Amino acid sequence: MRLDSTVPAIRxxxxxxxxxxxxGEYVLLWMIGARRTRWNFALDRAIGWARELDRPLVVVEPLRVDYPYASDRFHHYVIDGMADHARAFAHESVTYVPWVERLAGDGRGMLEAYAQHACVVVTDDTPIPFLRGMVRAAAGRVQVRLEAIDSVGLLPLRAAPQVFGYAHAFRRFLQKTLPTHLGHAPAAVPFDGVTLPRLAALPDAVSARWPGLSPNALENPSSWVGSLPLDHSVTALRERGGDEAARAQLTRFVRTGLLRYGDRSHPDLDAQSGLSGWLHFGHLSAHEVFGAIADHAGWTPARLAAKPTGSRDGWWNVGPEADGFLDELVTWRELGHVRAHLTDDGARYEGVAGWARASLEEHASDPRPELYDLTTLERAGTSDPVWNAAQRQLRAEGRIHNYLRMLWGKKVLAWSPHPAEAFERLVYLNDKYAIDGRDPNSYSGIGWVFGSYDRPWAPQRPVYGQIRYMTSDSAQKKLKMKAYLARWSRP
Ligand SMILES: Cc1cc2nc3c(=O)[nH]c(=O)nc-3n(C[C@H](O)[C@H](O)[C@H](O)COP(=O)(O)OP(=O)(O)OC[C@H]3O[C@@H](n4cnc5c(N)ncnc54)[C@H](O)[C@@H]3O)c2cc1C
Structure with missing residues (x-):
């Protein structure tokens, strides 16, 4: 059976x-990647099936306790999103089940049990390995069709023919290819004009064994998340997760931050969007962010550069700040996602660009003036106040200022006995503490520290070889960061 859907077939x-x-009794949306109620191709697809089959829609949003680096920080963020979703779906003809596992393994069999009563199951296609692994494993176990929908970026993942080793080459590909995809965005208001039949009740077998969280539990996660088997040392953030906080930050950024985006390298000016956590958890869609920038700038596709040159300048034509921002959001973000979609080597040292790894290996036995163990790094106990400040911000706020994130990575390379160990340490520190960690961009960012997506630099230096070199001294000289350092001089 085919669905004549608003979702492009390539997704x-x-x-x-x-x-x-x-x-079947209902259409099931198993929401694991694009955790949001708008601008979501998976939700559009599920609504499309429910209308076609004239069946109720059930949305289950599960959260396990055994995902990589499971902690209070990530749990709170996802649960904030669930609270938003419960409020948003309450206005629609949808049965929404936010479910949080209490003990590892409690969720075993849950998808199959829900699927037994379903006409079709729709879920997310995301290049985050543990999520993709879950979907592949489920495919053989559910007795109805399982569709995974790509709602990751402006470019459908399957439109990319290869991994791109340089932003320039990827940008040139995007300049040729994206115009045909830009006209197909997910619905900003997916339930507009849609009325679906309501489900009287979930089957007893599933609702008794896997009951959804109450509105009160969703609004007060602090009262119960502490009892779950998570890493409680990685504490919840002040920043709220969820669609509402994401949208508020997007609005603020477009109104007041975007104009200053050109100053984003200065830690004291705090001129980045701060959107990466919400993008990572799927609370915010790249399409929505792109739409907000386009509306603000009065952009139309007629402004796109006529020729694919691979150059950033003159591509989007929305002014230097918005051009710079869109290049990060589209070229750099999707570069990492495409790679993670096509290979699984990005998260490993072996995936670093060949020339860069060769150069690092040549210098692997160079004496390191300072060496730190992982515990000292994790506790921000080095002799470098700039690095320590960045590490403290990471632990406390789940983020590091973007420029300092690069420097932070470069220093770990110099302070570790071997580059392969430095890579592992960065993955550990980033993925454990960063609210946007465990993302394809985590590994492209860390890969960049080791030379991927970059070019060889001269002169060759001890330890770094031909890899781009950055120092805390020069950062302090060229960037405004006094207030930042004062703020993070202590935990
Ligand atoms: C060592 C290291 C580790 C990194 N780890 C992560 C990570 O775990 N998760 C993550 O999302 N990004 C990571 N990055 C990339 C970048 O640092 C963050 O995306 C950015 O700092 C997020 O802040 P923002 O949302 O304010 O970015 P903005 O500058 O406002 O950019 C908007 C969006 O564009 C995307 N973006 C921006 N810069 C990059 C970039 N260099 N590469 C890929 N996408 C980008 C992000 O989705 C970001 O939210 C890492 C970079 C380095 C050097």
């Missing part, structure tokens, strides 16, 4: 050979 990946069962 739909059918995961098994099972049929759609029109006699």
């Amino acid at each position: 739909v990946a059918t995961q098994n050979e099972r049929p759609v069962r029109p006699e």
